[in-house]
Amino acid sequence: MIKLVIDVSDILKEKGSSKEFSGSQPLEDIIYQGERIGLLGPVSVSGHITNTGKLLVLDADAVAKLSLQCARCTKRYDKELEFSFTARLSKVGDPEDPDIFLYEGEVVDLKDIILEFLLLELPMRRQCSEECKGLCPYCGRDLNIEQCQCEENVEHQEERVVDPRLLALKKALFANGEEV
Incomplete structure (x- = not known):
């Protein structure tokens, strides 16, 4: 797999110097929080890196095309994700600051940095559209395609059927004039 790598040998020599870059970083599909996040192509990245x-300090803008699963109807959908990020890089780790990315030699490999910021930008609740109705909790039908009668049937059943373990509670509440 090709990596987006920046040669920083020329800016390491002088404090305040910077370098522009652009390219694309291929990433493999990943499993994140139990869900497959599909990447529909390389992540495009451009920005600049500065020696402080x-x-x-790396400042970049990125665009990724993803395949996600809707939390409501469970169908997969495509989403373009645009995000910006700033990363601080050092050759030596700092136990006081875990947000610093490490690099070795005179090159910076952006793969792990891009992946980390991409995961931070994922929507918390992934859904194919605001209007998605989801699945029926009783029969599993996709309510975007067809309406079912489960809700009406369950409401009538609940009026008639009471869990036998709760009958004593129902009688006690009913005797006190409370609606069950």
Whole structure:
């Protein structure tokens, strides 16, 4: 797999120097929080990297095309995700600051940095559209395609059927004039 790697040898020599970059980083599909996140092509990235003396600071804009699963109807849908990020990089780790990315030698590999910020930008509740009705909790039909009668049938059944373990509670509440 090809990596988006930035040669920083020229900016390491002088504090305040920076370098522009652009390219694309192929990423494989990943499993995140139990869900498959599909990448429909490489992530396009452009930005600049600056030597601040102690650290390198990377400012970038990225665009990724993803295949996600709707939380309501469970169908897969495509989403274009645009995001910006800033990352601080160092050759030595700092136990006081876990947000610093490490690099070795005179090159910065952007793969792990891009992946981390992409995961942070994923929508918390993934759904194919705001209007998605989801699945019926009783029969599993996709309510975007057809309406079922489960809701009406369940409401009538609930009036008649009471769990036998709760009958004593129902009688007690009914005797006190409370509606069950």
